[in-house]
Amino acid sequence: MSMDALSRTAYTEDHEAFRQTVRRFMQEEIATHAAEWGDAGIVPKAMWPKAGELGLLCPTVPEEYGGLGLDFGYNAIVDEESAYNGRVATGFSLQSDIVVNYLISYGSEEQKREWLPRMVSGEVVTAIAMTEPGTGSDLQGMRTTARKDGNHYVINGSKTYITNGQNADLVLVCVKTDTEIEPQWKGVSIVLVEADREGFSKGRNLDKIGQDEADTSELFFNDVRVPITNCLGEEGKGFIYLMSELPQERLSIAVSAQASAQRAFDDTVEFTRERKAFGKPVLDFQNTRFTLADLKSKLQVGWAHLDWALARHLKKELTPEEGAAAKLWHTEMQWEVMDKCLQLHGGAGYMNEYAIARAWRGARVMRIFGGTNEIMKELIGRKL
Structure with a gap:
């Protein structure tokens, strides 16, 4: 039974027309490479611009920032078709359903104009770095810090299990900008870190028991300097x-x-x-x-x-x-x-x-x- 046989109430005719484009892409460009990419442990970055060209990435981004200005239903269709017809963990949903919302909701005008159009086009691949060795779901227990030095932050620490970690050009890094404040969640901020920053390095592409094609990485920050203007939204509001x-x-x-x-x-x-x-x-x-x-x-x-x-x-x-x-x-x-x-x-x-x-x-x-x-x-x- 195809998903077309299901009677869905969440979608309009426009949604379903979009589904056909997504389905063809997943069947022709993604599913045929599942074994190859699984062996390689990564989806080639060349796939991202192809998806972007068809409007599959970040469809909710407003038109003024290069997006289509659509609702989350379009994201959900990409997720459904990716799971049903592509059957490959591409990393697209992390960018479209999670990371982009932080920039739309909390990014400065400069950050939005810098990153959103390139996230929509697939030119830029993003990740969000929350989890650390030893903390798991306990975000308040994170140890990665961002210390102020003039008009810069200096970031030190490490993250692990980061989806899109190998391919990422931009990482939203969860850090402690205040290690003394109580409760501890008030000291958490989110800082944008470009992958080419000195002191930032990508560790292993981690060996997993499943979703072999999804690059999942360790990330390391050794005195990584980024401008304070790279803070997403207000300092201390990250949690x-x-x-x-x-x-x-x-x-x-x-x-x-x-x-x-x-x-x-x-x-x-x-x-x-x-x-x-x-x-x-x-x-x-x-x-x-x-x-x-x-x-x-x-x-x-x-x-x-x-x-x-x-x-x-x-x-x-x-x-x-x-x-x-x-x-x-x-x-x-x-x-x-x-x-x-x-x-x-x-x-x-x-x-x-x-x-x-x-x-x-x-x-x-x-x-x-x-x-x-x-x-x-x-x-x-x-x-x-």
């Missing part, structure tokens, strides 16, 4: 900025989880229809049909919930705990679908030449990044 953008980030993860789960299910129905055991298709066994029926029911519920969440977000009504709940539910459902679908592939499911094996490995991180699902439960529970 507030981070918290305010999390509902969209978590909705973006939920969208990708749902679409990739649907693709795994669709592939498995086809596989079990073709594969024979004891003289009949695997799909004809009651266990197979019951397992797939259960998964189909959950996918149906998932699409309805996703449309509800998208509609809420387009009206700017999606709350942080609703975003957390979406990320929690859809990624847990995705993992159940992936695991059961791999099982129905039998021994073939454990072979990387089958798409389900790569999808299963790639899905495991979805319950971790964007805040672990345990943290999601904590955030939802605090509002009970």
Whole structure:
């Protein structure tokens, strides 16, 4: 079953027309290179301008900064088609759904004019550096500092697990500009660091158990000097900025989880229809049909919930705990679908030449990044 067979309520005809452009790009330019890029451990930077030319990057950027001025629904379509038809972690969603919002919402006029047009075109690849060795989801515990020296910051510290880390031309770095203030979150700021700054270096392209094609890096800052004008928004407001953008980030993860789960299910129905055991298709066994029926029911519920969440977000009504709940539910459902679908592939499911094996490995991180699902439960529970 193609996603076209779904009855969606979140999108207009314009959205769906855009989907066709995205789908062709994902099928022709992305999916065909999945194995090659997985072996290389990176998506070539040459793909970014190609995506930018078709309007796939940062569609919400206002026209005055070179964008299309569209709503998040267009981002969601890129996420869905990337997960369903591209099946490659390109890094596009990090730029379009997460990083660009910080610049649109909090950037100075100079920062917006400098970076937004080139993010839209794909000329510039961005990353956001929050996580540090030993801190994980605890952003208040970060140790990377930015000390004032005249009209510059001097940045020291390190970050890890940074998506787009190898390809990045610009990194939004979360730092402590005040290490003494209490509570500690009041000392967090976000500073723009260009990749060619002296003292800034990219470490290993980290070896992961899934999403092999996604470059994920260590970053190091050794007396990196940047102008104070590189501070995003107000100094000391970084933690507030981070918290305010999390509902969209978590909705973006939920969208990708749902679409990739649907693709795994669709592939498995086809596989079990073709594969024979004891003289009949695997799909004809009651266990197979019951397992797939259960998964189909959950996918149906998932699409309805996703449309509800998208509609809420387009009206700017999606709350942080609703975003957390979406990320929690859809990624847990995705993992159940992936695991059961791999099982129905039998021994073939454990072979990387089958798409389900790569999808299963790639899905495991979805319950971790964007805040672990345990943290999601904590955030939802605090509002009970």
